[in-house]
Each structure stands twice: as structure tokens, then as C-alpha cells.
Amino acid sequence: MLKKNQIENISEKSLVIAVLLLFVSCLEIKKESSPPKPNIIVFLVDDMGWQDTSLSFWDKETPFNKLYHTPNMERLAKEGMKFTQAYATPVCTPTRVSLMTGMNAARHRVTNWTSQKDKIHGMEKNHATLEIPEWNMNGLSPVAGDPHAVYATTLPKLLQKAGYQTIFIGKAHFGARGTIGENPLNLGFDINIGGTGAGQPGSYLGTDNYGNGIKRLKPWAVPNLKDYYGKDIFLSEALTLETIKSMDNALADKKPFFLYMAHYALHTPIMADKRYLKKYTDMGLDPIEAKYATLIEGMDKSLGDIMDHLKEKGIDKNTIILFMSDNGGLSAVARGGKKHTHNKPLSSGKGSVHEGGIREPMIVKWPGKVKPNSTTNQLVIIEDFFPTILEMAEISDYKTVQKTDGRSFLPVLNGNITADNKRSLFWHYPNEWGPSGPGIGASSTVRKDDWKLIYYHDDESFELFNLKDDIGEQNNLVSSNPQKAKELAIVLSDYLKKVNAQMPKHKKTGIKVAYPINALNN
Secondary structure (H helix, E strand, C coil): CCCHHHHHHHHHHHHHHHHHHHHHHHHHHHHHHCCCCCEEEEEEECCCCCCCCCCCCCCCCCHHHHHCCCHHHHHHHHCCEEEEEEECCCCHHHHHHHHHHCCCHHHHCCCCCCCECCCCCHHHHCCCCEECCCCCCCEEECCCCCCCCEECCCHHHHHHHCCCEEEEEECCCCECECCHHHCHHHHCCCEEECCCCCCCCCCCEHHHHHHCCCHHHHHHCCCCCHHHCCCCCEHHHHHHHHHHHHHHHHHHCCCCEEEEEECCCCCCCCCCCCCCHHHHHHCCCCHHHHHHHHHHHHHHHHHHHHHHHHHHCCCHHHEEEEEEECCCCCCCCCCCCCCCCCCCCCCCCCCECCHHHHEEEEEEECCCCCCCCEEECCCEEHHHHHHHHHHHCCCCCCCCCCCCCCCCCHHHHCCCCCCCCCCEEEEEECCCCCCCCCCECCEEEEEECCEEEEEECCCCEEEEEECCCCCCCCCCCCCCCHHHHHHHHHHHHHHHHHCCCCCCEECCCCCECCCHHHHHHC
16 A cells, blocks of 8 residues: 555656646647748859840840740749849859858958969959959858958858758859868858859760860869769759759758759850750851850759749748849850840940849749739849848848848838838949950949949049939930039948958059049049
């Protein structure tokens, strides 16, 4: 027979067990009732211009929109929000580093495309009139103190810490060849397929092993695609097949995933995706332009295949897709037809701070959050992706070693605010790209409201445009509206000083290029 104190002890233990079971049960209910975090896909296209699509990002359809075939971009826009005034930088690496860090290029100082470790470009070293500053030619680094590199807490690292499977597919170009930052695995990605310090592929052809094993193509060979060597599989298709496998693996691990899908297309070498070539040659297109059109259509098929797979797996309703390009469409070199015309009505193209070099096609789909078939004229710049994506992932208590510049555009996506374009956007390029043309060259630029001021470092001259009235940037209003030029010169100068932006020196005098307001007042 149990004694009284034994009975009391059993009762107390039973009560404790019951309370613990109830607590665990409540935790399980809470866990089950918490909605899963969304999967997030950044679909970044290389060198895709504002006009390289059948989807119009203007207030009217253009001849280019009738030329190209991108039904899946059209589909994405019908299911999401189209941004008509979205911006990147004039060349690729600054955009990619801004996306990864939330910093403006003037602040992170990776102001040009990266190539070889510790080496400035020859055309910069040999610039006729300017001494180009020692910018961060080594790109992005996860380690403090790396010379000529920006140390930063990266977007995938923060997502990784929050439980995301982080996947990189395609062109990285975050750091120079031979640096720690050239490998996405060192920057917060769990998986890397195709990413190196190369800015273009050795070849788009599987029959060329994508440049692997060919001595002259070694610096640009695309890694991690051995399964496709020797096969007639275009690079865009191979990367898409690997993307689908990686998403499936993340689902098997029961983790939300962050997929950074960065196509090498549409970058040179302009090679034909034979699946689509006949269509464009039959149209009588210039041979180079026909090949270029196939790169566009192959990229669009990739987008469609990924969207189809998400639906097949039943995760499309909980997956965000952000579509963007890293700079404007190539037009100064390597294209068929007349230079600087491939992005019309926009002026110029890649390498330029005119609209053709920096205004990009952008679409965001987020089922249940973003109104389908909606459009916004909200000003957005590439560093805005950083805080927006973290907010999408419900990550709010993060810390970064760097000071960020980006602003979340989530309120616009949610429909909580209409476009607010009172902010100023900045571009800083104290560098030399190589080719010449409208808006190409060392410069600093500000856009505020409909006004845009460009300051050229070489001769310390200015261009002022009203983009609402003159989207093609044909009418320089500096002389007719000196007050607006002065107002924007002050805004631009204050920002350059604030972020301690690098400025070139005039070789003839050894004097640093003046700040815009000082040059305007001279």
C-alpha cells in the first residue's frame, strides 16, 4: 500500500508531466500554424536592355517590343508588378556588389567591372587625361582588410543564418579572378554552379564544354557543368536544369530557399541558341542581331521553365520572383546595325549613364502580396534589393559591418503607398570603360524627380535632362535652366562628400577633379 507522501509525489509528478505535455502541444500547434517563410528567387539577366523584350516598360509599344519574343516575361508581369523606372549601374560588377551589400557604388568603390587580382584595367592606366583612382578592383570580400576590396556582410549570409538554403547559379563576377570573393561559396551561398570571377562565358555551347579544356578560353570557362560536356545543350538551358535540381534538393531538405539565378546571357560572345535561330533569320534580321534575339528567347524560356516547375511542385504560391538586369543593353560595340541605337527611345547603352545604360526591365511576383498585372513608376535602384529581400524573409534584427544605402520597396509592392519619387538616386563611375559614345566616360550622376544631372570628370562639363519630357536625353538644359543645374549639383556634391567618393585627378595638373558644385561655379 502506498503511503500518503508517495501518493502526493506521484500526483505532483503527474501534474508536471501534464503541464509539460500541454506546453509541448502548444508549441507544436504554434509551429504548425506559423506560415512557412517564402522561397525567394532573384532572376538576374546580364546586359539586358529596357527594350530587349516583347513586354513594354514604357507607355507605348515600340518596334523592339514587336521584334523580340519573351512570353514568360509577359506572363510574370501579368502575375506581378512591373517597374518602369528601375535602375542598375552602367556595368556589371558594381550592380552585383550593390545587390549583395545594399551599398551604392560610390560607397563600396567597386565602381568598374573586376578582372584580374590587384590589376587596374589597361584603358584606365593609360587614360589620356585622367589619373583613375585605385578603386576596389578586387571586388567583394568576406574578410576585413583585403586590399582593394570591399568588406561587407552579404545578403545570402544573412539569409543563410535565418535558415535559408542559399543557391547560386550562373555568372557571379563579385570579385576578381584569384580572390576569395570570386567564389560564391565564400560569400554565403551553400551551392555554387557556374559562378567565378569571369565576366562572360568562354562559350555558350556544350559542345565546347562551355570553354573548359580550351586554352584560350580558360579564364572564362564555366565550372560545375561536366554532365553537359560534349552535348548540344546551350548554356542557358544547362543552368536552368541545374537550377531545377537545386530547388528540388532544397525542398527535400525541407528548407526555404534563396535562389540567385544569374544568367550569362545576354553577354558577349553573342552566340546563337539554335533552337530559335531560324525564326529570326527568316525575319531578315542582321546575322548578329538574330543571334542576340535567340539569347533573349532562351533566357525567357528559362524563366518559364522555372515558373512551371514551381507550379508542378506546388510551391509557386509561396515563392517570390524578382526579375532584373545588371546594366543596359550592349550597343557601343559587338552589335549589328548602328551603334548607340539598340535601346531606343533611350539614349546609348551599356557603359553609359544615359538611360540606355542604366534603366532596366524589372518585375516582381509575390502571390497574395503583390497585385497581379500592376505597374508602378516608383524609382528603384539596385541596392534597394538588399533591404527589400530581407524584409520579405521577415529578417529584421540583422547587423551588417557596412553602412547600407538601399531602401525597401516593400510598401510599394504591398500597395500601401503609391510611388514616392522625391528621393535622389546616385551613380558614380570615376573609371574608363573603353568604347566611346553618349554618356560614356568617367562621371557622377544624380536623378531627382524627373530631373537628371550628369557631371563628366574629364572636362568638368554637365548635362541636364528632364526625363518626363525628354526620355531620349536629346536636349541639354544646363544653359536654359541654370538654377535646376545648381540645385542638383549641390545634392550630388553633398552625397559624394558624404560617402567619401573617389575622384580622379587631371594628369596635366595633378589636381583632383572638382566636386560638381565647384565646377559649376567656375
